[in-house]
Amino acid sequence: xxxxxxxxxxxxxxxxxxxxxxxxxxxxxxxxxxxxxxxxxxxxxxxxxxxxxxxxxxxxxxxxxxxxxxxxxxxxxxxxxxxxxxxxxxxxxxxxxxxxxxxxxxxxxxxxxxxxxxxxxxxxxxxxxxxxxxxxxxxxxxxxxxxxxxxxxxxxxxxxxxxxxxxxxxxxxxxxxxxxxxxxxxxxxxxxxxxxxxxxxxxxxxxxxxxxxxxxxxxxxxxxxxxxxxxxxxxxxxxxxxxxxxxxxxxxxxxxxxxxxxxxxxxxxxxxxxxxxxxxxxxxxxxxxxxxxxxxxxxxxxxxxxxxxxxxxxxxxxxxxxxxxxxxxx
Amino acid sequence: xxxxxxxxxxxxxxxxxxxxxxxxxxxxxxxxxxxxxxxxxxxxxxxxxxxxxxxxxxxxxxxxxxxxxxxxxxxxxxxxxxxxxxxxxxxxxxxxxxxxxxxxxxxxxxxxxxxxxxxxxxxxxxxxxxxxxxxxxxxxxxxxxxxxxxxxxxxxxxxxxxxxxxxxxxxxxxxxxxxxxxxxxxxxxxxxxxxxxxxxxxxxxxxxxxxxxxxxxxxxxxxxxxxxxxxxxxxxxxxxxxxxxxxxxxxxxxxxxxxxxxxxxxxxxxxxxxxxxxxxxxxxxxxxxxxxxxxxxxxxxxxxxxxxxxxxxxxxxxxxxxxxxxxxxx
Numbered sequence: 001x002x003x004x005x006x007x008x009x010x011x012x013x014x015x016x017x018x019x020x021x022x023x024x025x026x027x028x029x030x031x032x033x034x035x036x037x038x039x040x041x042x043x044x045x046x047x048x049x050x051x052x053x054x055x056x057x058x059x060x061x062x063x064x065x066x067x068x069x070x071x072x073x074x075x076x077x078x079x080x081x082x083x084x085x086x087x088x089x090x091x092x093x094x095x096x097x098x099x100x101x102x103x104x105x106x107x108x109x110x111x112x113x114x115x116x117x118x119x120x121x122x123x124x125x126x127x128x129x130x131x132x133x134x135x136x137x138x139x140x141x142x143x144x145x146x147x148x149x150x151x152x153x154x155x156x157x158x159x160x161x162x163x164x165x166x167x168x169x170x171x172x173x174x175x176x177x178x179x180x181x182x183x184x185x186x187x188x189x190x191x192x193x194x195x196x197x198x199x200x201x202x203x204x205x206x207x208x209x210x211x212x213x214x215x216x217x218x219x220x221x222x223x224x225x226x227x228x229x230x231x232x233x234x235x236x237x238x239x240x241x242x243x244x245x246x247x248x249x250x251x252x253x254x255x256x257x258x259x260x261x262x263x264x265x266x267x268x269x270x271x272x273x274x275x276x277x278x279x280x281x282x283x284x285x286x287x288x289x290x291x292x293x294x295x296x297x298x299x300x301x302x303x304x305x306x307x308x309x310x311x312x313x314x315x316x317x318x319x320x321x322x323x324x325x326x327x328x329x330x
Numbered sequence: 331x332x333x334x335x336x337x338x339x340x341x342x343x344x345x346x347x348x349x350x351x352x353x354x355x356x357x358x359x360x361x362x363x364x365x366x367x368x369x370x371x372x373x374x375x376x377x378x379x380x381x382x383x384x385x386x387x388x389x390x391x392x393x394x395x396x397x398x399x400x401x402x403x404x405x406x407x408x409x410x411x412x413x414x415x416x417x418x419x420x421x422x423x424x425x426x427x428x429x430x431x432x433x434x435x436x437x438x439x440x441x442x443x444x445x446x447x448x449x450x451x452x453x454x455x456x457x458x459x460x461x462x463x464x465x466x467x468x469x470x471x472x473x474x475x476x477x478x479x480x481x482x483x484x485x486x487x488x489x490x491x492x493x494x495x496x497x498x499x500x501x502x503x504x505x506x507x508x509x510x511x512x513x514x515x516x517x518x519x520x521x522x523x524x525x526x527x528x529x530x531x532x533x534x535x536x537x538x539x540x541x542x543x544x545x546x547x548x549x550x551x552x553x554x555x556x557x558x559x560x561x562x563x564x565x566x567x568x569x570x571x572x573x574x575x576x577x578x579x580x581x582x583x584x585x586x587x588x589x590x591x592x593x594x595x596x597x598x599x600x601x602x603x604x605x606x607x608x609x610x611x612x613x614x615x616x617x618x619x620x621x622x623x624x625x626x627x628x629x630x631x632x633x634x635x636x637x638x639x640x641x642x643x644x645x646x647x648x649x650x651x652x653x654x655x656x657x658x659x660x
Contacts, residue, residue, distance in 0.1 A: 027375075029482070032564050034409040034549060035379035035473075037480040040370045045357075049365035050470060052423035052457040079364040093382035093423075093468040127382040133463010138423040140380060140470040143365075150367040152359070219364060234362050 008102050010128045017109035018092070021116060021123035025089065028124040036124035038089060044144040047085035051076045051141075055134035060178075065104050067198050068137070069111030074200045075221070076141035077119055078273040081207035082219040084151040085143030089124045093138045095131035119204065149211050151277075154234035156216035160278035160304040162239060163214075163287070165203050165296045167249040168224050170196035172269020173262065176255075184258040189251035196249075200273035206294035207275060213290065214277040223268045225322060227276055228310055238307035243267070244315040247299040264322040267312065278304050338432050340458045347439035348422070351446060351453035355419065358454040366454035368419060374474040377415035381406045381471075385464035390508075395434050397528050398467070399441030404530045405551070406471035407449055408603040411537035412549040414481040415473030419454045423468045425461035449534065479541050481607075484564035486546035490608035490634035492569060493544075493617070495533050495626045497579040498554050500526035502599020503592065506585075514588040519581035526579075530603035536624035537605060543620065544607040553598045555652060557606055558640055568637035573597070574645040577629040594652040597642065608634050 008016065014031055022028035027037045040046055053075070055061040059068050073090065080087050092112075116122060121141070174197025176182050177190040185193075203219070210217055216235055218227045224246070228239050248256065248266065256262050274296075284300065291298040305311075312320045338346065344361055352358035357367045370376055383405070385391045389398050403420065410417050422442075446452060451471070504527025506512050507520040515523075533549070540547055546565055548557045554576070558569050578586065578596065586592050604626075614630065621628040635641075642650045 029484070032560070033483050034412040035377045035415070037413065037475070038376045038378060039477060040376055042372075046368045046370055046376065047365045048368060048419075048421060048455055048470075048472070050421035050423050050456045050468075052425055052459045052468070054425050054459050054461045054463075056462055057460055082364040083367065085365070089378075091378060091380040091470055093380050095382055095384050095466050125378055126380045127468070129382045129384050130387055131384045131463055131466060132386055133384075133461060133466070136425050136461060136463070136466045138380075138382070138457070138468035140378075140421055142378070145367070147369060153363050154359070230362075 007096065007098060007100055008105060013105055013128050017105045018123060018126065021109060021112055025122040025124055028122065031125060038124065041144055043147055045147050045150060047080055047083050047143045047145055047150065049076050049079035049141050050138065051079065052136065052138040054136050061135065065107035066111030069108050070115050070199055072137050072139050073112065073115045073119070074202050074273065076139050077202035077204060078200060078219040078221065080141055080143040081202045081204045082151065082217050082275060083145060084149065084207045084211040084217070085145045086208065087119050087121045087141060087143040087204060089122055090139055090141045091124060092126040094126070095129050095136040097131055097133065097135055100135065119202065151207065151210060151214060151217040153216055153218050153231050156231050156235035156237050156278040156304045158237055158304055158306045160215055161281055161283060161300050162228070162241065162278050162302040162304060163298055163300050164247065164274055164276050165206055165298055166274040167247045167252060168220070168272055168274065169252045169266030169269060170249050171200070171271030171273065172265050173252055173255050174198070175271065182255055185251065185255055189254050192249065192251045197271060200271065202273060203275045203294065203296055206296055209290050209294050210277055213283055213286065214279050217275055217277040220272040220274050220276050221270055223270045224276065225267050225310060231276065231278065232310060238305040238309045239302055240305050240311050240313065241302035243312055243320060245299065245301045247297065267322045337426065337428060337430055338435060343435055343458050347435045348453060348456065351439060351442055355452040355454055358452065361455060368454065371474055373477055375477050375480060377410055377413050377473045377475055377480065379406050379409035379471050380468065381409065382466065382468040384466050391465065395437035396441030396444070399438050400445050400529055402467050402469050403442065403445045404532050404603070406469050407532035407534060408530060408549040408551065410471055410473040411532045411534045412481065412547050412605060413475060414479065414537045414541040414547070415475045416538065417449050417451045417471060417473040417534060419452055420469055420471045421454060422456040424456070425459050425466040427461055427463065427465055430465065449532065481537065481540060481544060481547040483546055483548050483561050486561050486565035486567050486608040486634045488567055488634055488636045490545055491611055491613060491630050492558070492571065492608050492632040492634060493628055493630050494577065494604055494606050495536055495628055496604040497577045497582060498550070498602055498604065499582045499596030499599060500579050501530070501601030501603065502595045503582055503585050504528070505601065512585055515581065515585055519584050522579065522581045527601060530601065532603060533605045533624065533626055536626055539620050539624050540607055543613060543616065544609050547605055547607040550602040550604050550606050551600050553600045554606065555597050555640060561606070561608065562640060568635040568639045569632055570635050570641050570643065571632035573642055573650060575629065575631045577627065597652045
């Protein structure tokens with residue numbers, strides 16, 4: 001008797017779980033052809049980003065499948081947001097271990113469907129293969145932006161203001177909360193942080209609103225200091241940051257009050273997926289309106305300098321040297 | 331003392347081995363930004379395909395790294411060829427096990443560079459992550475085709491002639507040769523078959539030349555019968571194939587002479603990456619010229635029917651039922 005809940009085969013996975021996700025894009029051919037054929041909008045540039053997630057490295061194998069789907073898609077959408085692009089399509093490759101059954105694919109594809117609706121993207125292709133190793137996912141997201149208007153990391157100018165969206169450090173603290181390492185924090189705060197870690201919010205609308213307003217933009221995936229470092233390195237500038245100005249959530253403030261050593265995790269930890277960007281000083285006048293239109297708070301945290309270095313200052317004006325430099329994938 | 335030949339870290343891999351591969355595409359920003367920004371040619375459609383390869387499933391871990399690079403790129407280029415597209419860009423995600431060292435990355439990236447030059451494509455992005463499992467590669471290839479001219483699997487018509495490029499069965503026989511299971515064959519023939527398995531030749535030029543000439547096109551990756559089945563299923567037709575007309579290499583003919591049971595492997599085995607296509611009868615008059623222009627032989631092997639089934643006939647007109655249905659990835 002066949003096992004009702006065994007791992008489905010490659011064609012079943014594609015036909016039953018993935019093909020319906022391509023439904024709204026005729027050029028995906030319901031995933032029945034060798035490739036998708038897409039007509040980019042006239043006068044627009046194509047923005048392309050690829051991200052891979054591996055079980056045991058980027059998520060936990062036992063995480064709910066809909067969370068894995070959400071994180072996979074949102075991490076790439078965050079990259080598109082940092083260029084100011086409007087998301088459109090994605091392809092997905094999935095290397096499947098023996099122990100994933102039909103239920104898992106059902107839940108995973110439902111998670112993709114829900115996030116597709118929320119962010120207006122469509123699956124247009126991919127590959128499903130077997131692996132003796134951990135579940136491995138790779139997603140290539142495509143979006144569009146008016147020609148010549150793409151936001152970049154490398155355009156920061158000396159004297160620019162440095163801004164961030166939302167709150168910083170929740171991603172890294174959320175991982176601690178998932179691991180039950182924030183024992184002194186209320187269960188509500190822990191749950192808030194866990195949610196921030198599990199379900200990043202790509203700042204798509206903000207990215208689009210920063211076109212014409214920001215000089216340099218990056219999404220915070222490696223950590224505030226590391227990603228500011230990427231801006232400084234590619235732009236050939238330095239940066240001064242006022243630590244007291246970095247926006248923290250109520251939960252992050254609570255965790256920091258319990259353990260001040262967590263500051264370096266907040267400065268260096270990854271997975272926030274907020275946007276970090278530099279602007280003219282005059283942006284301050286427009287910031288509130290853009291924040292409201294983008295559905296996220298915006299906070300100025302420092303200035304771009306000609307020092308070639310990143311300096312972090314505490315509220316006494318003393319320079320602070322964080323111990324943690326940022327997340328590397330290995 | 332640091333191990334000179336240890337696995338390099340993520341940033342070293344990207345900067346040293348992958349960034350140079352993006353050099354000819356300014357919109358790849360030397361892989362230093364969150365995404366690439368590409369301007370699709372005016373009036374062209376974007377063709378996108380994603381393929382994943384896993385060590386132990388699609389290649390052997392001990393295979394030369396340049397062969398893995400070549401196969402990875404060529405498998406996707408074959409998908410683009412089957413749509414008639416001109417290849418342009420690709421992104422690469424790579425999940426890296428502990429035991430891959432700098433030498434491996436050096437050789438792998440040289441293999442990519444060589445194939446980029448040969449096929450006119452450029453790396454524009456990707457992701458490098460760690461895995462506790464086998465080396466896992468996912469490649470998304472992008473190409474362009476004049477709007478509305480993309481070739482499809484689903485356009486076969488009853489009465490069409492069925493054609494294939496090159497020779498059939500070499501891929502599957504090549505895998506046997508790699509496994510030293512073709513003991514009776516000459517070492518030259520074995521080496522020829524091994525090479526055909528290791529180094530598929532995407533029929534890019536042929537695909538482009540089939541625009542306006544072919545009704546339905548697919549590349550043979552799952553096997554002749556399975557891929558003809560994909561054409562029949564998506565087109566709603568059947569097919570009659572004359573087995574004696576299927577073009578075989580000298581080496582495949584030799585293997586078949588030694589063991590007639592290998593016929594079913596030739597009919598059902600995958601990895602040939604030749605194009606299988608259907609045309610009007612009148613295509614025969616143009617075939618030789620198109621073959622010469624495309625640098626590959628073309629052979630008519632049967633006809634599209636209204637039977638809804640694939641029938642294979644031997645030289646006595648008897649129907650042959652193969653035992654092997656084609657390659658599934660698990």
